[in-house]
Amino acid sequence: MKHLKAWLGAAALMLAGTAAQADTIKVGLLFTLSGPGASLGDQMDKAVRLYIKQHEKELPPGTKIELIRRDETGPKPDVVKRLAQELITRDRVQVLAGFTYTPNAMATAPLATEAKVPMVVMNAGTSAIVRQSPYIVRTSFTMWQSGYPLGQWAAAQQGVKTGYTAVADYAPGHDIEQSFIKGFTEAGGEIIGSVRMPVFAQDYTPFLQRVKDAKPDVLCIFVPAGKQATAIVKAYNDLGMAEAGIRLIGPGDLTPDDELANMNELPEGVITTIHHYSAAGDRPANKAFVEAWQKEYGQDSVPGFLAVGAYDGMAAIFHAIKAQNGKWDPDRAMEMLKGWKHESPRGPMMIDPKTRDIVQNEYLRKLVRVNGKLANVEIETIPMVEDPWVKFNPPK
Amino acid sequence: MIPPGKSSLKRPPAVEALIKRHRLRPIELLPWAIAVAAYFLFPGYLALGAQIFIMVLFALSLDLILGYAGIITLGHAAFFGVGAYTAGILAVQGWHEPISGLIAAGVAAAVVGLVSGLVILRTHGLTLLMLTLAIVFMLHEAANKAGFITGGADGLQGIAIDPIFGAFRFDMFGRTAYWYALVVLFLGWAFVRLLVHSPFGRSLTGIRENVVRMHAIGTPVRRRLVTAYTISAGLAGVAGGLLAQTTEFVALNVISFELSGAVLIMLIFGGVGRLYGAFIGAPVYMIAEDELAKADPVYWLFWIGLILILLVMFARGGILGLIDQAMHLVRWRRK
Numbered sequence: 195m196k197h198l199k200a201w202l203g204a205a206a207l208m209l210a211g212t213a214a215q216a217d218t219i220k221v222g223l224l225f226t227l228s229g230p231g232a233s234l235g236d237q238m239d240k241a242v243r244l245y246i247k248q249h250e251k252e253l254p255p256g257t258k259i260e261l262i263r264r265d266e267t268g269p270k271p272d273v274v275k276r277l278a279q280e281l282i283t284r285d286r287v288q289v290l291a292g293f294t295y296t297p298n299a300m301a302t303a304p305l306a307t308e309a310k311v312p313m314v315v316m317n318a319g320t321s322a323i324v325r326q327s328p329y330i331v332r333t334s335f336t337m338w339q340s341g342y343p344l345g346q347w348a349a350a351q352q353g354v355k356t357g358y359t360a361v362a363d364y365a366p367g368h369d370i371e372q373s374f375i376k377g378f379t380e381a382g383g384e385i386i387g388s389v390r391m392p393v394f395a396q397d398y399t400p401f402l403q404r405v406k407d408a409k410p411d412v413l414c415i416f417v418p419a420g421k422q423a424t425a426i427v428k429a430y431n432d433l434g435m436a437e438a439g440i441r442l443i444g445p446g447d448l449t450p451d452d453e454l455a456n457m458n459e460l461p462e463g464v465i466t467t468i469h470h471y472s473a474a475g476d477r478p479a480n481k482a483f484v485e486a487w488q489k490e491y492g493q494d495s496v497p498g499f500l501a502v503g504a505y506d507g508m509a510a511i512f513h514a515i516k517a518q519n520g521k522w523d524p525d526r527a528m529e530m531l532k533g534w535k536h537e538s539p540r541g542p543m544m545i546d547p548k549t550r551d552i553v554q555n556e557y558l559r560k561l562v563r564v565n566g567k568l569a570n571v572e573i574e575t576i577p578m579v580e581d582p583w584v585k586f587n588p589p590k
Numbered sequence: 591m592i593p594p595g596k597s598s599l600k601r602p603p604a605v606e607a608l609i610k611r612h613r614l615r616p617i618e619l620l621p622w623a624i625a626v627a628a629y630f631l632f633p634g635y636l637a638l639g640a641q642i643f644i645m646v647l648f649a650l651s652l653d654l655i656l657g658y659a660g661i662i663t664l665g666h667a668a669f670f671g672v673g674a675y676t677a678g679i680l681a682v683q684g685w686h687e688p689i690s691g692l693i694a695a696g697v698a699a700a701v702v703g704l705v706s707g708l709v710i711l712r713t714h715g716l717t718l719l720m721l722t723l724a725i726v727f728m729l730h731e732a733a734n735k736a737g738f739i740t741g742g743a744d745g746l747q748g749i750a751i752d753p754i755f756g757a758f759r760f761d762m763f764g765r766t767a768y769w770y771a772l773v774v775l776f777l778g779w780a781f782v783r784l785l786v787h788s789p790f791g792r793s794l795t796g797i798r799e800n801v802v803r804m805h806a807i808g809t810p811v812r813r814r815l816v817t818a819y820t821i822s823a824g825l826a827g828v829a830g831g832l833l834a835q836t837t838e839f840v841a842l843n844v845i846s847f848e849l850s851g852a853v854l855i856m857l858i859f860g861g862v863g864r865l866y867g868a869f870i871g872a873p874v875y876m877i878a879e880d881e882l883a884k885a886d887p888v889y890w891l892f893w894i895g896l897i898l899i900l901l902v903m904f905a906r907g908g909i910l911g912l913i914d915q916a917m918h919l920v921r922w923r924r925k
Binding site: 225227228268276296308309 | 634635637638641734737742743744745747762763764833837838839840841842843844883884887888889890891
């Protein structure tokens with residue numbers, strides 16, 4: 195990329211020139227709005243629109259925000275990089291935001307560096323993303339943020355000795371597997387087996403039967419939130435693993451709020467999950483957020499972690515605009531975002547000034563019945579978790 | 591190619607007609623004129639332009655086996671992907687020179703094409719279709735598992751490409767990428783054109799039309815098919831290598847059933863087995879996709895689907911087929 199610098203320097207100067215005099219801040223949004231991942235982009239898109247609707251009047255007088263939306267079409271880095279390139283060179287956007295999938299963010303990162311366009315990652319959760327450019331901030335999460343503390347919690351505080359992992363065989367699953375094992379063994383636990391399952395498996399019984407025969411004290415599962423989660427939890431129940439003394443834990447994807455109605459026959463208290471956001475979270479900021487969301491999009495619509503990532507991403511952009519009083523300078527914007535603290539629906543969050551990655555609470559939740567319905571009730575808070583991956587993978 | 595006849599008087603009319611068929615007609619230069627003009631007319635769309643050229647080359651390679659040799663495949667992205675990963679991995683491992691990287695991409699894909707072709711071209715019809723699918727799925731999974739070299743699901747990062755001939759840098763506006771892809775496409779086109787008009791190309795058409803008869807006149811059918819398959823795989827690999835070098839990123843979507851399907855749709859859009867189907871189909875599809883996705887980022891796939899259904903229902907030969915029919919009608923009226 196070195197040889198690009200001359201061109202890009204010129205481009206950046208041009209962009210900076212236009213930015214200084216403009217009162218309209220252009221934001222290029224890249225969401226996956228079609229294909230199998232369309233529901234992900236939909237949540238993010240709705241959250242961004244809700245945020246703008248609620249907060250547009252807070253912008254400095256005379257400053258406007260213009261959104262230019264593009265469809266990522268899925269995990270397609272070549273398409274997304276091209277779209278980002280067009281947004282930068284043709285539409286002259288001053289910020290890029292969105293990025294549903296990791297490869298999309300990875301491919302766009304060099305453009306952010308060379309054109310000096312801040313890039314707000316609102317979902318993609320691979321730890322290494324923020325390292326790819328000094329112009330990246332993340333407002334979502336990393337997989338290590340939940341897997342590592344979960345492993346430590348299980349081994350250190352629950353007195354569990356042996357563990358087993360079963361994860362969906364793709365990047366986020368691999369991250370959970372590695373981070374959980376690291377946390378668990380560091381705190382004195384022993385891993386007696388690991389299995390990787392097809393991402394969209396139909397039947398989980400054969401995998402779980404093997405786990406049952408191995409008799410671990412605790413089983414850590416990661417599958418995509420949604421139907422897969424219900425299927426594997428049911429398989430766990432049908433095999434009588436709870437009765438066999440195998441506790442089930444995992445990141446929040448295992449018991450998504452909108453799937454709980456389908457898991458109703460489960461016994462109480464055998465599943466503990468860890469996550470940074472639950473729509474049922476009992477915080478004033480979250481109650482206001484969920485209420486506004488349901489007023490806008492209907493009572494049946496529930497905002498998930500994707501919505502919160504995008505909502506807070508927009509809050510970050512607004513913060514940078516307000517802090518510069520309506521002007522936009524990319525380097526100043528990045529300075530404003532480093533160390534930014536915010537009271538999000540998920541609780542307190544901060545952008546780490548060193549890594550530009552998110553620091554946030556992780557909540558341990560027990561699946562119990564509240565008024566006859568299953569709910570993820572927060573039992574413990576691990577405050578302000580930094581991405582543990584950074585510690586084990588220092589920058590080269 | 592065949593030199594233009596100096597003494598056409600001595601040649602019988604049939605021979606003259608055959609020679610004329612292969613002569614370069616002025617209209618065949620039209621795509622190149624448009625491509626050069628587009629550079630000056632739409633400077634904001636150069637990145638899209640380069641990706642269109644890449645897809646044209648990819649569709650052209652598919653046309654060689656599907657349109658000319660009649661090999662139905664849903665797995666052509668396997669070779670595109672092998673090319674893309676070859677070019678990408680070479681660049682990451684320290685070989686930054688683009689042209690040799692591109693050649694390596696083509697050779698690697700051709701080798702995979704040869705090996706897989708030797709196995710799967712023993713079959714035909716539905717079995718062949720399923721086997722091509724199997725190959726693209728297997729390679730996809732292999733690339734996913736080999737994360738230590740391919741980057742797995744996160745994609746291959748850190749591709750750096752040297753300036754072409756040490757002089758033309760790949761810039762953010764896509765100028766170099768545009769010309770680079772265009773020149774490679776031109777060479778690819780010239781090669782395929784030469785090939786399909788050669789006796790080898792004619793024998794492929796013969797195999798497509800009547801394989802029993804080709805056996806009867808002593809054509810080594812399977813060897814011809816494997817050769818065509820290998821060449822086509824190599825070209826697809828070059829297209830994949832171009833994508834890797836111009837976007838400086840490779841991810842698993844380059845080896846996917848989805849991409850195989852997309853390139854097939856582009857070819858059908860334009861017209862199969864006519865050399866220029868790729869030149870019409872890929873740009874029309876990609877520009878329509880780009881414009882529709884901007885106008886309606888949520889439901890644009892619906893419009894693409896609608897266009898495809900209409901085309902399949904009313905224009906079996908694709909857009910070129912439609913043009914043919916229109917010309918036919920005009921001529922018939924004149925008579």
